[in-house]
Amino acid sequence: MxxxxxxxxxxxxxxxxxxxxxxxxxxxxxxxxxxxxxxxxxxxxxxxxxxxxxxxxxxxxxxxxxxxxxxxxxxxxxxxxxxxxxxxxxxxxxxxxxxxxxxxxxxxxxxxxxxxxxxxxxxxxxxxxxxxxxxxxxxxxxxxxxxxxxxxxxxxxxxxxxxxxxxxxxxxxxxxxxxxxxxxxxxxxxxxxxxxxxxxxxxxxxxxxxxxxxxFNATAADLTIKGTVVHPGEAYGLMVNATTIMTEFLAALPADQVPEKSRGHDGFIMVTDAQSSVDRAHVGLIIRDFDWDKFLAKEDLVKNLVDRLGQKYGPDRFDLRLRRQYENxxxxxxxxxxxxxxxxxxxxxxxxxxxxxxxxxxxxxxxxxxxxxxxxxxxxxxxxxxxxxxxxxxxxxxxxxxxxxxxxxxxxxxxxxxxxxxxxxxxx
Incomplete structure (x- = not known):
């Protein structure tokens, strides 16, 4: 009725x-x-x-x-x-x-x-x-x-x-x-x-x-990586390839914390876009979790990974910006x-x-x-x-x-x- x-x-x-x-x-x-x-x-x-x-x-x-x-x-x-x-x-x-x-x-x-x-x-x-x-x-x-x-x-x-x-x-x-x-x-x-x-x-x-x-608690992250372009014939010890560093960053992200392996109350880190050349690379990410502590831990994971790469390649090559989108x-x-x-x-x-x-x-x-x-x-x-x-x-x-x-x-x-x-x- x-x-x-x-x-x-x-x-x-x-x-x-x-x-x-x-x-x-x-x-x-x-x-x-x-x-x-x-x-x-x-x-x-x-x-x-x-x-x-x-x-x-x-x-x-x-x-x-x-x-x-x-x-x-x-x-x-x-x-x-x-x-x-x-x-x-x-x-x-x-x-x-x-x-x-x-x-x-x-x-x-x-x-x-x-x-x-x-x-x-x-x-x-x-x-x-x-x-x-x-x-x-x-x-x-x-x-x-x-x-x-x-x-x-x-x-x-x-x-x-x-x-x-x-x-x-x-x-x-x-x-x-x-x-x-x-x-x-x-x-x-x-x-x-x-x-x-x-x-x-x-x-x-x-x-x-x-x-x-x-x-979800939600954050968007944008990572820009700066390379050094040198003619490949004279690149030994000089070239820093932003594409190579981007690939290393992507490979270090946890493979089990992605949307296609998440459901219910699981959170994730998702790569939304990745573009690169020798000179410059950009990675877009979104970070999601219901639990506040786990959410902060995912933010820290990304920040710590960039810090480690900065120690290896030089901190001036990295620009990481986190933008808090909304809270649970x-x-x-x-x-x-x-x-x-x-x-x-x-x-x-x-x-x-x-x-x-x-x-x-x-x-x-x-x-x-x-x-x-x-x-x-x-x-x-x-x-x-x-x-x-x-x-x-x-x-x-x-x-x-x-x-x-x-x-x-x-x-x-x-x-x-x-x-x-x-x-x-x-x-x-």
Whole structure:
């Protein structure tokens, strides 16, 4: 049985999915990086006013901010985030959502000419969606489930609460954000736009029931190696080949700490690019780990390796720059269990079995948590994110809508009866 208005969810998802809101890191100094995002956020800021939300578009941060005022006293404000941008795609082809009603688990033809099919044999999770209204792309572009499913579910939750004033809730702040896919949106968020907000949730990828409050700690590293170029016929004792040194550096990295050998709670060091000549070499790396001490140890491993090579070839030949990208959300919630327990309690009340995941990546919540608002991640439904096989169902968006309303109501209830402050269970 549907919780909210399924037609509303379908119509709004299709409408917003068609809007070109891809972010573009090449425009990283522009806020936001693409004009399509501005158009959509201004539209959202206007739409939510129909649901009693006080809203505005912050031109400095490029967030559309809104607040549904409390209808009961004694409840602290909480917040929700959904991002409007998508990954980049070939925008010679517009996004054309395809609706498959009463889906029965069959193979779906997306783009027959190019052999693109949505096939349960390849994507087994499709078998769990029988009887639902499935929305896919036409096989030429992404669909935008990440995160327009979150955006639309949040709209539906605001609409539902506006139409059901008997549901008690405190101030509910919402933020529709830009440039999440390129890691810039959350960095620019201004906590002053969420006055008094105790905690928040992002509505990013995952199946109904998924919940993440543990993400990677993340660092990017850039190593430049300077060689000495001499004619090879006269190179004895003079030439220093940057390519040779780069090869020695790469060979010294731990072979078992790489993404292709990592899963679950494992971290890794990944070489993202390597370019070289005799004169100069460059290596790009990313360092990831959930555990803070292990994360620092991986940073130290890279630094110590460069130091050893510096002792061998001369320290002036090496320029290592480490840039901390984000920190594990767990660092900000481990001593504040209520934000986690509230979500898990609400999942159960909405008929979901919680599946606590370690999120092998990061979200806007990493940056927002670091700014003092603990922000774990819920889900947005769907699957096959970031590609032409993306999909979502209306019913999954409806389930997220129910969870959001339940969180708002359960927070109000527990504010009166006592909070679930049980220590966090370690799921890894």
């Amino acid at each position: 549907a919780f909210s208005d399924l037609d509303f969810l379908e119509e709004n998802f299709i409408h917003y999915a068609k809007e070109n809101t891809q972010s573009n890191y090449a425009n990283k100094d522009q806020v936001p990086t693409t004009p399509g995002q501005v158009k959509m956020m201004q539209e959202l800021a206007k739409q939510v006013q129909d649901y009693g939300v006080k809203s505005r578009y912050n031109e400095k941060t490029a967030f559309a901010i809104g607040c549904l005022p409390a209808n009961t006293a004694g409840v602290s404000p909480i917040g929700f985030f959904a991002h409007v941008d998508t990954v980049e795609y070939d925008d010679r082809f517009p996004i054309r959502p395809q609706v498959h009603r009463n889906y029965q688990g069959e193979k779906i033809i997306l783009d027959e000419a190019n052999g693109v099919f949505l096939d349960p044999a390849e994507f087994p999770d499709l078998r769990n969606l029988q009887g639902q209204t499935l929305i896919s792309s036409d096989g030429k572009t992404v669909l935008g489930t990440d995160d327009k499913a979150g955006v639309v579910s949040l709209l539906a939750a605001l609409k539902y609460l506006h139409e059901h004033p008997e549901i008690a809730h405190g101030d509910l702040y919402v933020a529709f954000g830009p440039d999440e896919e390129i890691g810039l949106g959350g960095q620019r968020f201004d906590p002053a736009d969420f006055p008094g907000v105790e905690f928040a949730y992002t509505l990013d990828n995952g199946r109904p029931g998924d919940f993440e409050y543990e993400t 959300i767990y660092n900000g919630v481990k001593d504040r269990p209520y934000v986690v327990n509230l979500a898990l309690d609400s999942y159960k009340k909405a008929g979901l079995t919680p599946r606590v995941q370690t999120f092998r990546g990061g979200t806007d919540g990493n940056f927002i948590t670091k700014k003092g608002i603990p922000t774990p991640n819920l889900f947005n439904g769907g699957g096959n994110y970031h590609g032409r096989y993306e999909y979502v169902t209306v019913e999954q968006m409806d389930k997220l809508t129910e969870v959001l309303v339940t969180i708002a109501a359960e927070h109000a209830r527990q504010s009166q009866t006592g909070r679930d402050e049980r220590p966090l269970k370690k799921y890894w």
